[in-house]
Amino acid sequence: MYSNSFLPIRLLAALLLLLLAHVSRAQSTATGPVPIRVDLTKELGEAKPIWAWFGYDEPNYTYMKDGKKLLTEISQLSKVPVFVRTHGLLVTGDGEAALKWGSTNAYTEDANGKPIYNWTIVDKIFDTYIERGMKPMAQIGFMPEALSTNPQPYRHYWKPGDNYNDIYTGWAYPPKDYAKFAELVYQWVRHSVERYGKQEVESWYWELWNEPNIGYWKGTTEEYIKLYDYTADAVKRALPTAKIGGPEVTGPNWDVSAKFMKAFLDHVVSGKNYVTGKTGSPLDFITFHAKGSPKVVDGIVQMNMGTQLRDIDKGFEIVASYPNLKKLPIIIGESDPEGCAACSEDLHPQNAYRNGTMYSSYTAASFARKHELADARGVNLLGAVTWGFEFENQPWFRGFRDLATNGVDKPVLNVFRMFGMMSGKRVQVQQDLAYNAQKLKAESVRGEADINAYATKGAQEAAVMVWHYHDDNKLEPGAPVSVQLKGVPARRVLVHHYRIDQQHSNSYEVWKSMGSPQNPTAEQIATLEKAGQLQAYTSPTWMDAKNGLLQLDFSLPRQGVSLIKVSW
Structure with missing residues (x-):
């Protein structure tokens, strides 16, 4: 049995362990990509x-x-x-x-x-x-x-x-x-x-x-x-x-x-x-x-x-x-x-x-x-x-x-x-990321960012929507992300990557770069209309899935959203 004189030491030790755990998690995010593991073989229901x-x-x-x-x-x-x-x-x-x-x-x-x-x-x-x-x-x-x-x-x-x-x-x-x-x-x-x-x-x-x-x-x-x-x-x-x-x-x-x-x-x-x-x-x-x-x-x-x-x-x-x-x-x-x-x-x-x-x-x-x-x-x-x-x-x-x-x-x-490009069945995304629905319901996103995904699988395609969200409207540095798909049923697949961020699919940033005109010219309007459409982040790419596994690594800015579309 410990005396009360040890309580401050025990409390300090517990706080130190919590701090180390938090720092360890933060460092893993800072030094390595956030893994988004999607299992196409584990269906969750209709999308x-x-x-x-x-x-x-x-x-x-x-x-x-x-x-x-x-x-x-x-x-x-x-x-x-x-x-x-x-x-x-x-x-x-x-x-x-x-x-x-x-x-x-x-x-x-x-x-x-x-x-x-x-x-x-x-x-x-x-x-x-x-x-x-x-x-x-x-x-x-x-x-x-x-x-x-x-x-x-x-x-x-x-x-x-x-x-x-x-x-x-x-x-x-x-x-x-x-x-x-x-x-x-x-x-x-x-x-x-x-x-x-x-x-x-x-x-x-x-x-x-x-x-x-x-x-x-x-x-x-x-x-x-x-x-x-x-x-x-x-x-x-x-x-x-x-x-x-x-x-x-x-x-x-x-x-x-x-x-x-x-x-x-x-x-x-x-x-x-x-x-x-x-x-x-x-x-x-x-x-x-x-x-x-x-x-x-x-x-x-x-x-x-x-x-x-x-x-x-x-x-x-x-x-x-x-x-x-x-x-x-x-x-x-x-x-x-x-x-x-x-x-x-x-x-x-x-x-x-x-x-x-x-x-x-x-x-x-x-x-x-x-x-x-x-x-x-x-x-x-x-x-x-x-x-x-x-x-x-x-x-x-x-x-x-x-x-x-x-x-x-x-x-x-x-x-x-x-x-609109996602259909078929919802499939499993790993459950050990920072937030799930229950934690978000209780806490919202006030600590680390919510980097997570929603994934679907159809007869000849799969899609993964990845976001980097935080409740605070600050454009913090981007995060490295590694999307790992398991159970890809073909060796050769075509990958499309679409993006919404400060530079892509964003008419607002283009409008501000014009000087925020309230009477834009016809040419400016045409440019804004084009900027308002969904834009590709990279060119379509054919990739090899090895033993049913496919991995895509990229950086995702804060408040950015990517869609990875894989077809075979």
């Missing part, structure tokens, strides 16, 4: 294209010049149909586009209160998707002015810097007549079937509202549940094989959000239906939102991926607690580094991650972990919607959370181009 989902607040941008251009590019980066979700599809108005606002005038009433349905703008939006092989995640909302229980004020004129709560006006209230709202939904679904065909509309996902646990819904939880019953019944009456879901709550890790989500799921399982009087309500998929939380620390933007992953995991945990619902598809209806796409960098300095490579490396690292969290909970993750599109006629690189600026792609869009 679902959970990334092929996008959304935005402003529906009328859909068919504008830069909106159509970006939608074309998004549709072309994926071999599977991309789903698109947008707000405001039932909002009353003239179709004028503005920040955090959009309208279609789908429903009005005459002097006698008789409904007038006008699908002109809704069709224009959905036609834009369908023409490109995309599919709507058709959001049923928000409340038409003629149906709102508190319609005035209705149209808002929010701009960056205003109080965010100013956006919640008459469109956010429950209907004064649930049957009329249900009939509007019925007519919309029936019209969609007539215009696009039963088989096409069966492939869509219909959902009710957006974030009803915060200001987007000015009713109670029970009033949302009632509206869901009326909506689901109307959708199924119009097309029994249509898919309907909800509740699109945000922040499942918040107590109030978890309570709302559980109340909704309790109702669809065992509650009394407001329309039929029977037990339960139709539910074909489950939705919720998850966001990160960046801030500025000592003048540096510091991300918080852990906050987003905790939201995701809590949502998965809640779904998994319902045996009858556990296998339903889950769509994370908005899945982003933070919560306000239209809040600009100039007024919100924590959003300075958006133009450069931090957004792209965050996206790569976070999407890979969504698969891990779903596997751990045993749930069926179908999609994760990136809430980022484009903002028409805004200053170049103003710092909105968008995929392109004035028709020029930002680095983040190239991560999705990389994902």
Whole structure:
């Protein structure tokens, strides 16, 4: 037995051992490459294209010049149909586009209160998707002015810097007549079937509202549940094989959000239906939102991926607690580094991650972990919607959370181009690297960098996406990386290497090198458009796999992302 006089020595020895272990690990990274070991023989499940989902607040941008251009590019980066979700599809108005606002005038009433349905703008939006092989995640909302229980004020004129709560006006209230709202939904679904065909509309996902646990819904939880019953019944009456879901709550890790989500799921399982009087309500998929939380620390933007992953995991945990619902598809209806796409960098300095490579490396690292969290909970993750599109006629690189600026792609869009080249089965990446989903969920990335990978294997190809991410937006020195593939089924393989960093696939750095022009010339725009595309890091190379092993060594800058594509 040791006396208390030895405690300081024992404590010092323990601290010294911890320090030596940390130094040893840091030195191994500094003196030798980080090994990324991929085993193509160990499959983890289907590589679902959970990334092929996008959304935005402003529906009328859909068919504008830069909106159509970006939608074309998004549709072309994926071999599977991309789903698109947008707000405001039932909002009353003239179709004028503005920040955090959009309208279609789908429903009005005459002097006698008789409904007038006008699908002109809704069709224009959905036609834009369908023409490109995309599919709507058709959001049923928000409340038409003629149906709102508190319609005035209705149209808002929010701009960056205003109080965010100013956006919640008459469109956010429950209907004064649930049957009329249900009939509007019925007519919309029936019209969609007539215009696009039963088989096409069966492939869509219909959902009710957006974030009803915060200001987007000015009713109670029970009033949302009632509206869901009326909506689901109307959708199924119009097309029994249509898919309907909800509740699109945000922040499942918040107590109030978890309570709302559980109340909704309790109702669809065992509650009394407001329309039929029977037990339960139709539910074909489950939705919720998850966001990160960046801030500025000592003048540096510091991300918080852990906050987003905790939201995701809590949502998965809640779904998994319902045996009858556990296998339903889950769509994370908005899945982003933070919560306000239209809040600009100039007024919100924590959003300075958006133009450069931090957004792209965050996206790569976070999407890979969504698969891990779903596997751990045993749930069926179908999609994760990136809430980022484009903002028409805004200053170049103003710092909105968008995929392109004035028709020029930002680095983040190239991560999705990389994902578009990955399919087949997910395969094992070694588990002894600095972070996995569980550690990242608990700690985020505040110590050593997250150098890791996501890998897939198809019939005649394999792909490995490697990132060098850190929560702190500092361009630290690059790290040597050694990607080692085991189980390559051919001797001779063709290797393509693509890169996003300061010098590759980065229109923002090129724009800054031009002097950050707000009125670039046609020649400059052409240069920026080219810089915004995904670029090769090296020329395609034929290599020999020895005994099924292939090794590629390279340096990966901080906040950089590489895609190694191997085909045989």
